[in-house]
Amino acid sequence: MTMKVGTRQVDGVTIVDASGRITLGEGSVILRDTVRDLLSKGNKKIVLNLADVNYIDSSGIGELVSAFTTTKNQGGELKLLNLTKKVNDLLQITKLYTVFDVKDDEAAAVKSFK
Amino acid sequence: MAMTEQRVSYTLDSSLETIDSAEEKATRIATELGFAEDEIMQISMAVREGAVNAVLHGNAYAPDKKITLAFERTGDELVITIRDQGKGMDLSNIPNPLAPENLLKTSGRGIFLMRSFMDVVEIRPSSTGTELKLIKHVHGPTAGGKEASQ
Numbered sequence: 001m002t003m004k005v006g007t008r009q010v011d012g013v014t015i016v017d018a019s020g021r022i023t024l025g026e027g028s029v030i031l032r033d034t035v036r037d038l039l040s041k042g043n044k045k046i047v048l049n050l051a052d053v054n055y056i057d058s059s060g061i062g063e064l065v066s067a068f069t070t071t072k073n074q075g076g077e078l079k080l081l082n083l084t085k086k087v088n089d090l091l092q093i094t095k096l097y098t099v100f101d102v103k104d105d106e107a108a109a110v111k112s113f114k
Numbered sequence: 115m116a117m118t119e120q121r122v123s124y125t126l127d128s129s130l131e132t133i134d135s136a137e138e139k140a141t142r143i144a145t146e147l148g149f150a151e152d153e154i155m156q157i158s159m160a161v162r163e164g165a166v167n168a169v170l171h172g173n174a175y176a177p178d179k180k181i182t183l184a185f186e187r188t189g190d191e192l193v194i195t196i197r198d199q200g201k202g203m204d205l206s207n208i209p210n211p212l213a214p215e216n217l218l219k220t221s222g223r224g225i226f227l228m229r230s231f232m233d234v235v236e237i238r239p240s241s242t243g244t245e246l247k248l249i250k251h252v253h254g255p256t257a258g259g260k261e262a263s264q
Contacts, residue, residue, distance in 0.1 A: 023162075024130065024133060057162055057163065057166070058163055058227055059221075061223055062223070065218055065220050066220045068218075086155065093230050094227075099218065
């Protein structure tokens with residue numbers, strides 16, 4: 001299953017609902033294009049909802065890092081929401097859990113933006 | 115595809131499709147061997163990362179270069195070998211992805227993930243390509259018994 005994304009606005013925050021796999025190739029490209037498109041339109045408060053992302057490889061991890069740093073470099077914030085156990089474990093192993101702001105409640109994630 | 119009772123090998127193109135195919139084969143074979151669900155995920159991800167290295171960094175998508183992927187059940191181990199026909203990987207120049215200065219790098223985690231998920235990871239670079247060997251010990255009830263059915 002390839003990756004699919006949908007976006008919606010909640011109180012000035014863009015929620016990106018992702019599903020499928022974020023892996024080398026199409027999945028990584030879709031994520032990259034989505035985040036770049038949001039930033040270019042001035043949407044700088046981004047929550048990446050990964051509840052339905054069941055697989056991420058090292059390229060996908062790199063794409064998450066890229067999305068995080070690209071958003072930060074443009075004065076925005078990107079947070080992660082609803083990690084599956086597999087994705088959570090991967091972020092723990094790679095120590096990226098300490099880098100990302102990870103939330104498990106959408107309302108709290110939206111409120112956490114300044 | 116060449117196959118014996120305990121060993122199966124594939125010759126694959128240097129393409130993105132090969133990476134998905136290698137992962138799928140690893141998942142199927144690890145499942146057939148009776149590995150636990152989390153071990154199957156670890157094995158399939160390690161093979162995916164190895165295939166990524168072979169296709170991208172080894173053969174650099176060259177259409178005339180092939181990837182060889184082999185799975186072998188030896189006693190209580192699953193031994194997976196991935197060979198490419200590239201220039202050989204420089205092992206002296208692999209940064210630690212957990213170092214604070216590398217945490218925000220967008221690449222360089224593949225070998226680290228393989229080492230996290232497998233019991234043994236051996237990388238043998240040469241001028242005619244790199245050979246990667248991934249070994250997972252069989253801990254489940256099928257240890258020493260069931261052979262790969264394919």
